[in-house]
Amino acid sequence: MSNPRPATIVMLNEIAFYLTAALVLIFAIAAMTLPRLVHCAVCAAGAFASLALIYLELDAEFVAFAQLLVYVGAIAILIVFAILLTNLQEADPQVRRASRSWVVGVAVAAILLAALGLPIITTPLLQRAAPAATAAPVRDIGEKLMTTYVLPLEMIGVLLTSALLGAVVIAMREEPEVKTKVTRPTTPALERQEELTPR
Amino acid sequence: MNPQLVHYLVLSAVLFSIGFAGAVTRRNAIVVLIGIELMLNAANLNFIAFWRFGAHPEALTGVMFVLFSIAIAAAEAAVGLALIIAIHRQRHTTQVDQMDSLKG
């Protein structure tokens, strides 16, 4: 039986949730609508950081810091570097940033939101009380990773290695190969001699 | 009243739709990738919310799933951005509606 929390704590929890939820949504909408690419990337990083705050509210500390480290510290930097390597010239006003049928896209997204949101709000299955504060101690996460989830852990290692190698190979600038085939009239004796002498 | 499971699920659904709208609508390939990352994040939020309010939080299933999802998202972003850079080198564009032929 969970003891009733004092009213101030409940109010602070509510304020914290609505504030961080508003931050996430504002950053996400900004990331999808701003015309300049770098602003989109920075707003995306802001959305990732606000999501880390929400994970902290849900008592998932390790996941929150991992999200900050990976998403803000690595993926946002990757996106920014990709922007710098491909779009250095500024957005030309003639280029439209959304496709011609963007209304259809937004309408489909709205239908998707209705299809996801209405069942969530109206289902009776979710009207349950929150259990007492759960903790995800790092020691338990480590134990589970090494016992129950050791196969996914090893596969993630292989996946990350191959993704890294693949990304480097794909993005590497290829050297233009200049091969000139020199043809001279030869006799079989000369050819054999050529094969034997190291070049 | 404390934020309940419903609040977090609705937030996750809205974030997913925003990411989807951007990924489907914008022409720049990098913004499409950002939209995909937002969708992945919405799914992660869903997992953590269900872990927190669910029946067996000590089994840590939601947390494990999200950790692996974050790692996979990093790998996918790296490969996706490498592809965008390689295509830009060939076609000198990052607009998705100009990458419409398999040639080259």
Add this chain to the structure above:
Amino acid sequence: MNALDQIFVTIQHWLAGLAPAAVQPLVSMLLIIGGLMGVFGGCFALTTIIERKTLGRMQNRFGPNRVGPFGLLQPMADGLKMLTKEDIVPFSADHILHFLAPVALTVPVWLAFSVLPFGRNMYAIDLDCGILFFFAIGSTSELAIFLAGWSSQNKYSLVGAMRAIAQMISYEVPLVLASVPVLIAASSLSLPAIVHAQSGFALGWVPRWNVFTPWGIAGFALFMIAASAESNRCPFDLPEGESELIAGYLTEYSGFKYALFFLGEYLGLFAVTGLGVTLFLGGWQAPATWLEWIPSWGWFALKFGALIFLFIWVRATLPRLRLNQLLNFAWKFLVPLAVVNLVVAVAWWQSSVWQFPGALEVRWLLGTVLLAVPYVWLGRAWNDVESAPRHYRYAE
């Protein structure tokens, strides 16, 4: 001397007790925050003048000695100058991002101080994964550097920012890998727990600090090298190299924003030095029982000061590395050595059950050989150029 040791904790509890019960946690936290900002702000001012004086003495000249006795009031003069300078923003710069960049750099660095234990019971938060929090916060500062470089709309700034980010990302890997053996030894990610795991004495008089083990020495060296690269200190200060890139990503900043960048850089140095003291040098613990009359925060300050002096000494001594030398050093030398260090640390811990006489010497020999062989081999493998013997000329 328990009273002196816990004097800050006592003052904090007394001041928080004066507040109404409902807001006591908040007031307590605000007191800690105020204390940290005051102490480390003062430390920043002191370090600027100590650095310039020490650099000056090492270069056989006086440092600043005009303002105040021995130049000790120089930070006041610097602060006044920075505050009264005109804030110039280029016309084509992105004004919002240009304004946000110094803020985005400094705020996460202040957050990093919240998990460090400065003395017995003197930490702001005891997080279960404190060290992960520290590294996560440190990695957000790279985005701020990019904002600074890109928003100035200046080619030098952009190139400087990209170089700085490449450097910081590359050196994050050895930094984290060098601290993993410490986590194995302490079997916890929480920083006060790591300090507690280094308590006690081996052989009766040698403290059980992590630096007194073969993997600890190598780990400490790796950590310090990676830390000076993370804070863009010499010999890794290519991003601010005046002779190459004007001022890199700081080119278009003047006045108070430049002061904020400067503050953020020094605070980052302090945070990572504090982490080094906590991880490797036993935190706030005294090296011998008869020295425990110096309070725990005094020991932390002494070790901290020694490491900062080491950084200043290295800055005065070594020349700057070029970008390719820097990146090769990180990826080809430091990362393999950090992985080898991890293996040696695990071997050390697995062999701690050996009880035969001479076991300690054998373990030390094993650890040292396992570390020294890759060190020498890697060092020689990446040397393309046989360097001629150097001739030094000293000033007469």
